[in-house]
Amino acid sequence: MIEVEHLSKLYGSTAAIEDVTFSVEPGEILGFLGPNGAGKTTTMRILSGYLPASRGTAKVAGFEVHENLMAVRQKIGYLPESPPLYPEMTVQGFLNFVAQIKGVNAGDRPNRIQIALEKTGLVEKRKTIIRKLSKGYRQRVGIAQAIVHDPPVIILDEPTVGLDPRQIIEVRNLIKQLASDHTVILSTHILPEVSMTCDRVTIINRGRVVATNTPDQLMAQLNRGAGYELEVEGDWNTIDHCLNMIQAVQSVEQQSTVHQRHRVRVFSEVDLGREIANALVSHGLGLYEMRRVQASLEDVFLKLTTEENPVEESTEAEE
């Protein structure tokens, strides 16, 4: 549904994005994740036809964006970071105005507006003046204006910024519902947003894509150092021997020892809590602490956006 290939945007001699490539399948929610200034808004604006690229191609539903601006704008609903709402209009009046601009014919407009109001939970606020709405409701109006012409693709730029925790949950649920009949790109710098909402995530840093994968596979990519941290009392050779007897244990490391109490790191990619506890207890050793060590999406994000030589894109994770 969306194909972006080798996209670059230069401001003078500075590249806001460079050689950005990713795709989004129909019905998918892709998280476009990156720190401030990474190039998210630039990419979203090129995709929705508001900014020309310096190099590369962006296609939406088979149309090259800049060769088919009008056709692409029909296919895309765009929620910018600060949506331009008209505060003195009612919700319904504003949606009618947007539908008109987007070329929805007069006969279809009432039905399209009703559907947009229902999908965004705004039916009861249809006659309210936008200025009087809370920020959460205004964000819903922003989403309603993006879907009023029934585009197959929705692009949301930081849709939960500035909302309170309850409003954030509501907007995330709304985005998930939209994915049942739209393809969605969600640009964000907020990690939980992608792990809770998105099927796949593209991580962008300093204008370049550094990884694309499912949130789970990204974590698995980093989980090669996963395992357990233990505090065990007893003879070290016995501890070392009985842990190494467990089949899926890759290695065992003694990290420190105080009075026969050893802090131990056990490396394993699979869940072995029960086996470790059984082995130690059956050898008469004292298990004082056991903690699973696992990478979070936050670890992945920090690793990919702070390393000098980040992990190359997607396929590496599947090796």
Ligand SMILES: Nc1ncnc2c1ncn2[C@@H]1O[C@H](COP(=O)(O)OP(=O)(O)OP(=O)(O)O)[C@@H](O)[C@H]1O
């Ligand atoms: N009009 C412009 N002229 C010059 N540089 C720009 C312009 N717009 C963006 N940039 C630069 O391009 C880079 C990418 O900006 P962009 O707004 O796309 O990032 P972002 O990931 O959306 O960040 P944020 O979350 O802070 O909005 C930044 O370094 C920014 O300073």
